[in-house]
Amino acid sequence: MSQSRFKTFKxxxxxxxxxxxxxxxxxxxxxxxxxxVYDILGEKTVFINSAGCMxxxxxxxxxxxxxSWLYTSMASASAGAQGVRxxxxxLLAKGRMSAAEDxxxxxxxxxxxxxxxxxxxxxxxxxxxxxxxxxxxxxxxxGNTGQQSSGATPxxxxxxxxxxxxxxxxxxxxxxAIWAAHAPSYVATVIGAEPLDLARKIDLAKTLRxxxxxxxxxxxxxxxDFDPEETVEIGKLAVQSGVWPLKEYRNCQIVHTKIPQxxxxxxxxxxxxxxxxxxxxxxxxDALLQEIQNRVDHYWAPLERQGGSERERG
Amino acid sequence: MSKRxxxxxxxAAAWGARLAGxxxxxxxxxTPQTEIIETIARWIDCGVMDARxxxxxxxxxxxxxxxxxxxxGVRVFSATSSQGLLYGMEMLYTVAGWRSPFxxxxxxxxxxxxxxxxxxxNDIFAxxxxxxxQLHCSTCQEVVDGILLAYKMAEDQRVRLPVIVNLxxxxxxxxxEPVDIPDANQVARFLPPFDPLNQGxxxxxxxxxxxxxxxxxxYSYFRYQAHLAxxxxxxxxxxxxxxxxxxxGRRYPAxxxxxxxxxxxxxxMMGSFATKAKAAVHRLREAGQSVGLLRPFLFRPFPATAFRxxxxxKRGVAVVDQNLxxxxxxxxxxxxxxxLYGHSGDKPVMVSFIGGLGGRDIGPEEFFExxxxxxxxxxxxxxxxxRLLYTATELREMKKMQAIALHLGGExxx
Numbered sequence: 001m002s003q004s005r006f007k008t009f010k011x012x013x014x015x016x017x018x019x020x021x022x023x024x025x026x027x028x029x030x031x032x033x034x035x036x037v038y039d040i041l042g043e044k045t046v047f048i049n050s051a052g053c054m055x056x057x058x059x060x061x062x063x064x065x066x067x068s069w070l071y072t073s074m075a076s077a078s079a080g081a082q083g084v085r086x087x088x089x090x091l092l093a094k095g096r097m098s099a100a101e102d103x104x105x106x107x108x109x110x111x112x113x114x115x116x117x118x119x120x121x122x123x124x125x126x127x128x129x130x131x132x133x134x135x136x137x138x139x140x141x142x143g144n145t146g147q148q149s150s151g152a153t154p155x156x157x158x159x160x161x162x163x164x165x166x167x168x169x170x171x172x173x174x175x176x177a178i179w180a181a182h183a184p185s186y187v188a189t190v191i192g193a194e195p196l197d198l199a200r201k202i203d204l205a206k207t208l209r210x211x212x213x214x215x216x217x218x219x220x221x222x223x224x225d226f227d228p229e230e231t232v233e234i235g236k237l238a239v240q241s242g243v244w245p246l247k248e249y250r251n252c253q254i255v256h257t258k259i260p261q262x263x264x265x266x267x268x269x270x271x272x273x274x275x276x277x278x279x280x281x282x283x284x285x286d287a288l289l290q291e292i293q294n295r296v297d298h299y300w301a302p303l304e305r306q307g308g309s310e311r312e313r314g
Numbered sequence: 315m316s317k318r319x320x321x322x323x324x325x326a327a328a329w330g331a332r333l334a335g336x337x338x339x340x341x342x343x344x345t346p347q348t349e350i351i352e353t354i355a356r357w358i359d360c361g362v363m364d365a366r367x368x369x370x371x372x373x374x375x376x377x378x379x380x381x382x383x384x385x386x387g388v389r390v391f392s393a394t395s396s397q398g399l400l401y402g403m404e405m406l407y408t409v410a411g412w413r414s415p416f417x418x419x420x421x422x423x424x425x426x427x428x429x430x431x432x433x434x435x436n437d438i439f440a441x442x443x444x445x446x447x448q449l450h451c452s453t454c455q456e457v458v459d460g461i462l463l464a465y466k467m468a469e470d471q472r473v474r475l476p477v478i479v480n481l482x483x484x485x486x487x488x489x490x491e492p493v494d495i496p497d498a499n500q501v502a503r504f505l506p507p508f509d510p511l512n513q514g515x516x517x518x519x520x521x522x523x524x525x526x527x528x529x530x531x532x533y534s535y536f537r538y539q540a541h542l543a544x545x546x547x548x549x550x551x552x553x554x555x556x557x558x559x560x561x562x563g564r565r566y567p568a569x570x571x572x573x574x575x576x577x578x579x580x581x582x583m584m585g586s587f588a589t590k591a592k593a594a595v596h597r598l599r600e601a602g603q604s605v606g607l608l609r610p611f612l613f614r615p616f617p618a619t620a621f622r623x624x625x626x627x628k629r630g631v632a633v634v635d636q637n638l639x640x641x642x643x644x645x646x647x648x649x650x651x652x653x654l655y656g657h658s659g660d661k662p663v664m665v666s667f668i669g670g671l672g673g674r675d676i677g678p679e680e681f682f683e684x685x686x687x688x689x690x691x692x693x694x695x696x697x698x699x700x701r702l703l704y705t706a707t708e709l710r711e712m713k714k715m716q717a718i719a720l721h722l723g724g725e726x727x728x
Contacts, residue, residue, distance in 0.1 A: 043517075044517040046515045055526055058522050058525040058526065059526045059527070059528055060525045060526065060527045060532055063520075063522045065520070065522070066520060067517070067520055068515045068516075068520055068521045069523065069525065070382060070515070070522075071524040071525060072378055072382070072524070073374075073378065073405060073408055076375050076378035076405065079374070079375030079376070079379045079382070080378050080379065080381075080382040081382075082340070082379045083340065083380065083382025083383035083384075083385075083386065084382045084383065084386050086338060086368060086379070087337075087338060087382070087387060087388045088515065090337045090338060090383075090388050091386070091388060094337070096387070100518075101516040101518060101519075103515060103517045120371045121370070121372070121374070121378070124371030124375060128368065
């Protein structure tokens with residue numbers, strides 16, 4: 001990432017744009033990521049929000065945003081972005097708005113919408129090559145309603161609707177691949193615990209036109225059951241264990257931006273979270289733990305066969 | 315220069331949007347509406363209209379995009395029908411709450427199940443509490459003029475709400491009638507470019523739209539605001555209609571009154587089927603009966619005072635609802651009753667009829683029968699429960715179809 005202006009932590013923005021005192025839970029990994037993203041995007045942004053935790057950021061008459069905001073619905077934030085972007089383009093083309101008044105159109109949505117109900121409107125926006133940035137804070141469940149399983153819930157996690165001994169029986173959907181299959185301008189995974197990697201990706205995304213996904217894993221103390229002070233650590237473990245690969249898609253190529261030099265066992269990540277406690281107590285479920293580890297190993301095997309030689313961008 | 319064209323209702327809707335100088339058309343195809351968006355898309359493609367057309371993935375998205383674009387400051391038009399209107403229902407309520415002024419044409423079509431293509435008003439009445447205002451057209455001319463009046467009403471500072479202009483599928487959407495297309499310059503004077511006032515998303519002018527509220531007091535305040543704005547629309551409509559009549563010579567009262575002044579019994583009907591009632595009134599008058607017709611053009615806000623005045627001193631009202639609220643009856647009947655009663659003075663007896671569902675015809679003899687039943691109810695003071703129009707011939711044909719269906723089904727099972 002030699003071209004990036006973000007070389008070390010010292011290069012990260014010193015000023016923070018998002019106001020404090022929001023209704024988010026203590027230790028919210030989604031808010032952590034949003035803070036970092038917003039600092040790079042700047043205040044010339046209009047956030048188009050879909051139903052989720054972050055809908056409670058703007059509660060009348062307060063807002064933590066310096067720019068603009070439009071709440072839409074759970075399913076149609078991308079269509080809202082289409083309407084706003086198209087209208088701004090029309091106003092620009094007809095001379096009814098100046099270029100200085102133009103803004104970046106940003107969809108802000110949780111995984112419940114991004115992986116499920118919002119897919120239709122989002123797929124449509126991508127196929128129309130809409131110029132917008134789509135920021136998903138992925139806390140792996142319907143967090144705002146109490147962490148029921150969503151299309152983003154990982155295998156075996158306990159949720160409000162999966163309390164049995166094997167937890168959630170499904171598998172986390174690959175939203176990165178779903179987006180990449182549309183051949184958009186940019187797709188990237190990020191996590192607030194890796195702010196330099198995140199900053200570089202947002203900075204690059206800002207320079208591109210068209211649909212761009214920023215998919216942020218959002219460690220959720222409330223839904224995942226860990227202490228709020230551990231959010232950053234859990235996030236780092238997600239990356240080091242290989243559970244959350246940091247990567248980007250651009251020009252039909254996928255590049256991993258931070259390959260763990262020596263992956264730590266997945267259970268080191270799982271055992272820190274109450275939602276996976278049933279895998280360890282009262283009796284350790286070796287078979288299921290191995291199954292989860294195998295799936296992560298399988299993901300990294302092609303890269304590691306090349307001796308981890310895939311070029312890291314930067 | 316104005317000109318006279320033979321247009322379908324859909325063609326007339328497209329002309330309305332063209333004359334209104336729309337900037338943006340988010341669209342999604344559905345029968346019987348599709349001809350509207352195809353016509354406008356063609357005009358945009360060949361350069362006669364300077365607007366942007368985009369096909370969304372659904373009506374839910376389409377109405378979201380329409381509301382969002384209007385909130386950003388452009389003049390928006392869109393169109394749908396039936397299942398599409400219901401698919402977008404969540405967003406009808408939502409964008410009305412945004413106070414996004416734009417015009418949505420609905421081409422009425424009966425709702426599933428059973429799935430059908432022909433018209434009735436259950437689709438549009440499902441949206442009656444959404445906050446959208448409603449105009450109901452009975453001719454192709456009214457479609458063009460109604461769209462222009464709808465923009466005047468939607469964009470007025472006292473209103474700022476979206477408007478649905480309704481026309482019936484097939485009976486109006488695909489029926490050609492001569493239509494006066496007003497002169498574009500004259501229209502531009504009647505309807506100047508959209509002024510977004512203080513609404514819009516612009517860098518340097520932070521604007522938070524549709525934020526959450528967490529208590530009933532704030533929620534009630536904004537909901538009341540929308541109601542009061544909708545109530546303002548009746549006066550705005552009357553003002554606009556007066557200017558329109560001066561400019562273009564056509565009058566649009568909130569309720570069209572036909573042969574009502576001396577009538578004892580009055581039909582109340584809406585949309586293109588009201589033209590059948592008009593013909594029936596003519597025949598009934600020839601047969602010596604004192605009947606008339608009231609046809610609301612404006613349905614939201616509900617023209618309650620105009621109805622009360624028009625029905626003062628009448629003996630009976632036959633409300634012919636082209637919709638059905640199962641377990642209740644007809645929507646117009648109940649709404650009208652709610653506004654007529656509760657005031658002092660003599661009231662006409664009201665009889666509820668359900669007809670025209672899924673495009674079912676209403677024959678002249680049925681209007682005669684409805685007039686007779688209403689006269690009878692006025693005399694004995696006992697209106698019957700909602701009458702479901704159906705003829706013996708229809709029932710016989712239905713039985714034949716049932717016999718075929720049962721016979722074929724029986725063979726399969728054997």
